[in-house]
């Protein structure tokens with residue numbers, strides 16, 4: 001049976017603790033048990049987070065024609081661009097924020113003051129934070145700090161910003177803004193406005209992901225789960241809609257590039273008692289399998 005309340009809480013890891021071993025252990029434990037956790041005192045200036053949310057919110061307040069100028073082209077190879085009314089209740093804006101060689105400003109709002117500067121600054125900060133987290137997770141596997149980052153493609157790793165604008169919804173038949181899923185990413189770092197809606201699944205319960213401006217939500221995605229040969233859980237999550245309030249969220253997906261092959265890290269599977277649980281996949285094929293609901297392993 002599923003319920004939405006349970007005594008446990010999604011772990012919160014304070015990154016400012018001077019004992020880095022303790023921080024690393026908490027991140028590892030949260031990733032083993034939950035696949036989703038909060039970080040606080042993460043080093044990203046609160047002012048920057050607030051500005052990022054302001055400029056993203058401004059985009060969704062633009063007249064529809066101005067938003068449509070960024071519409072995702074139908075035949076475009078990537079996911080970038082604006083998609084209106086995806087499931088009736090949510091509009092999405094996707095654009096790559098890192099590496100600079102993959103950034104296409106055509107999909108960034110250009111008529112919102114500071115949009116570019118703020119997103120560029122956030123990209124650098126999120127890269128630092130996610131590399132730090134992947135570093136601790138690598139050590140938790142008994143490997144060097146760079147292992148998961150390298151497995152994901154090193155400096156070719158791509159950071160995809162998604163801004164989701166969920167309209168309020170009173171229709172009882174509409175259950176989710178985003179249905180239950182795991183992310184295809186390595187990891188995902190998410191912030192949101194003050195309206196709750198994100199929920200995480202663990203031990204047959206859905207937990208509300210509480211949110212405020214001091215927190216960043218970290219979700220372990222499919223690729224870190226696969227590279228760790230299943231040691232780290234991928235966080236299953238979903239987003240509900242609020243009856244009265246608009247909810248906006250800003251996940252950044254830390255993804256391999258489409259041509260990169262992700263596999264359980266070879267150093268982990270060298271010993272007989274840890275045979276690979278997952279097949280290697282070119283990320284492009286992995287996405288194809290998921291989107292077409294094809295069996296994976």
Ligand SMILES: O=C(O)CCC(=O)C(=O)O
Nearest residue numbers: 164178183198239249251
């Ligand atoms: O809106 C949210 O909080 C979650 C969105 C999400 O899970 C996704 O876009 O993958």
Ligand SMILES: [Fe+2]
Nearest residue numbers: 181182183237
């Ligand atoms: Fe997600």
